[in-house]
Amino acid sequence: MQAGFSLEDINIEGFSPMPSPAEIKRLAPLTEAAAETVNRSRTDIKKILDNIDDRLLVITGPCSIHDPKAALEYAERLLKLSEHVSETILPVMRVYFEKPRTVTGWKGFINDPHMDNSFQMAEGMLRARELMIKINEMGLPVATEALDPFGPQYLGELVSWYAIGARTTESQTHREMASGLSAPVGFKNGTDGQLDSSINAVKASRQGHFFLGIYEDGRSSIVRTKGNRYSHLVLRGGGGRPNFDTVSVMLAEEALKKAGVASRLIIDCSHANSMKNPDLQPFVLRDVITQVINGSRAICGVMLESNLFAGNQKIPDDLSQLKYGVSVTDACIDWEATEHALRTTHRRLLDKKLNG
Ligand SMILES: O=C[C@H](O)[C@H](O)COP(=O)(O)O
Numbered sequence: 385m386q387a388g389f390s391l392e393d394i395n396i397e398g399f400s401p402m403p404s405p406a407e408i409k410r411l412a413p414l415t416e417a418a419a420e421t422v423n424r425s426r427t428d429i430k431k432i433l434d435n436i437d438d439r440l441l442v443i444t445g446p447c448s449i450h451d452p453k454a455a456l457e458y459a460e461r462l463l464k465l466s467e468h469v470s471e472t473i474l475p476v477m478r479v480y481f482e483k484p485r486t487v488t489g490w491k492g493f494i495n496d497p498h499m500d501n502s503f504q505m506a507e508g509m510l511r512a513r514e515l516m517i518k519i520n521e522m523g524l525p526v527a528t529e530a531l532d533p534f535g536p537q538y539l540g541e542l543v544s545w546y547a548i549g550a551r552t553t554e555s556q557t558h559r560e561m562a563s564g565l566s567a568p569v570g571f572k573n574g575t576d577g578q579l580d581s582s583i584n585a586v587k588a589s590r591q592g593h594f595f596l597g598i599y600e601d602g603r604s605s606i607v608r609t610k611g612n613r614y615s616h617l618v619l620r621g622g623g624g625r626p627n628f629d630t631v632s633v634m635l636a637e638e639a640l641k642k643a644g645v646a647s648r649l650i651i652d653c654s655h656a657n658s659m660k661n662p663d664l665q666p667f668v669l670r671d672v673i674t675q676v677i678n679g680s681r682a683i684c685g686v687m688l689e690s691n692l693f694a695g696n697q698k699i700p701d702d703l704s705q706l707k708y709g710v711s712v713t714d715a716c717i718d719w720e721a722t723e724h725a726l727r728t729t730h731r732r733l734l735d736k737k738l739n740g
């Protein structure tokens with residue numbers, strides 16, 4: 385029927401084609417060296433979650449990636465450090481390309497790689513993939529937040545650990561997506577600090593689901609998942625208070641047990657656990673490691689927001705004014721503070737291992 389008015393796409397400005405996952409993968413194919421890192425690291429992370437490997441999983445890196453050059457410099461430093469701490473720590477780099485915003489703001493490198501509202505997403509996805517390949521080729525595993533449900537079809541084979549963020553942990557779409565991810569996935573507790581939504585998310589994502597998604601060739605498809613046995617909880621604080629302390633961790637452990645998904649958990653030292661003050665992250669880390677040394681069986685990993693240089697900056701109109709190696713989203717600790725915190729953590733864990 386031809387009506388004189390339209391009932392659809394009323395609020396749509398336009399559509400532009402996006403290369404399919406297969407097309408992007410052809411332009412940036414997985415290499416053997418990168419695949420080996422992902423395969424090895426996923427196995428290691430699963431062993432840590434299963435409590436077979438007693439190392440601490442440390443997910444550290446910038447709040448968001450906006451400059452691949454700075455990201456590679458960070459990766460080189462982390463890799464070098466990892467050689468010194470590998471007996472007690474498994475370092476995984478935060479390579480976050482998608483940012484969930486509280487209201488609005490830059491949504492990350494895939495969405496707008498030039499940070500100028502030109503939204504060159506095909507380029508963003510390709511360059512994101514190229515960067516993840518390079519970091520994996522160096523031998524360093526990567527962690528990222530799965531925000532757009534199409535993302536894993538493009539990048540999934542390069543990721544060793546996934547987060548579902550505090551703002552999406554309650555979303556059915558994200559729980560379904562997590563149930564099909566090929567890597568372990570940590571659900572952050574909600575921004576209100578409550579655990580219910582994230583524990584429900586862990587439960588839901590361990591089941592198989594049927595939902596709509598895209599296939600390799602970009603066609604929409606019905607996706608059937610098996611469930612992700614390695615979904616777990618990440619405590620990040622919220623509702624105006626941290627939740628990394630011993631009592632909060634014990635309560636979380638108890639709640640997981642009650643929900644029938646007893647598993648180990650990760651503590652995010654940033655976000656509401658440090659009340660967004662990056663200088664507090666090393667103190668959070670120190671307290672968390674004390675819990676591990678004192679016998680906490682629940683904690684198996686930590687997360688840090690860290691960059692080459694401390695703090696953060698607003699994205700300037702004149703991009704030539706951007707400061708190198710400084711976050712354009714949440715404020716981070718600098719490399720020196722990161723290295724000091726991780727070397728100290730290593731010494732403490734090693735001392736416990738050797739001397740009991
Ligand atoms: O980790 C990143 C931020 O905390 C998250 O993306 C929310 O950011 P916003 O509150 O600045 O939008």
Ligand SMILES: C=C(OP(=O)(O)O)C(=O)O
Binds near residue numbers: 480529549550551620
């Ligand atoms: C957005 C993030 O965290 P959260 O979901 O905990 O706010 C993040 O780690 O980048």
